[in-house]
């Protein structure tokens with residue numbers, strides 16, 4: 654089995670979801686909505702091309718050229734996406750303007766340095782016992798000037814810092830780098846595009862050892878030929894694309910809704926939710 658961070662993330666959320674998606678490869682009952690990913694994908698693609706191609710020719714790019722390049726990237730992404738615009742708060746044009754403003758702000762600030770001397774979309778494979786492969790696709794690997802060290806960065810389009818991010822993702826990449834380069838990164842963190850901010854996380858041998866133990870244990874269970882049962886929870890089921898056809902998830906949702914009662918003085922108990 655080829656195991657990347659997102660497969661592991663699915664397994665930790667709910668083993669049944671992991672099995673449906675990655676072992677049985679069941680199609681989603683309702684198509685995925687790419688709306689929430691539009692902003693992040695567009696900015697990320699710009700910096701991928703900047704790191705791997707454009708910076709060698711012109712490290713500084715004028716704002717009107719940035720806009721032009723983003724326009725092409727955005728159109729390409731829209732063509733290959735399924736978007737339910739009614740589920741979002743912003744129009745196609747509003748998202749694009751935000752992308753342009755934030756990209757120009759990064760490119761016009763000292764943080765542009767994080768994308769200089771940097772490689773993007775680096776794939777690392779590590780073969781483990783049993784022939785399974787752990788794979789990581791790192792957004793950015795930055796090499797500070799005059800140094801042998803490297804910094805791992807994962808780009809995030811999140812609208813709130815710390816929201817929808819998982820430190821384990823960075824530790825997963827750090828572990829792969831350790832096996833590939835035989836050393837830990839100097840630093841690792843999330844780069845929040847909307848905030849033009851690099852937010853590092855803590856790393857040490859103890860943290861990595863604890864992380865490696867957790868990951869090994871889960872990989873052992875993920876690769877066993879057993880029935881992976883459901884572990885429904887509000888967090889796991891909320892964004893699960895299989896919810897509409899999952900009896901365990903639907904039952905748990907109904908039970909949670911039944912518990913959501915509000916008491917109004919004098920009127921007794923009022924059912925709230927389902």
Ligand code: SF4
Pocket residue numbers: 666667668669670883884885886889890893894895896899901902903
């Ligand atoms: S709906 Fe919930 S219980 Fe069902 S597969 Fe998805 S995460 Fe698991």
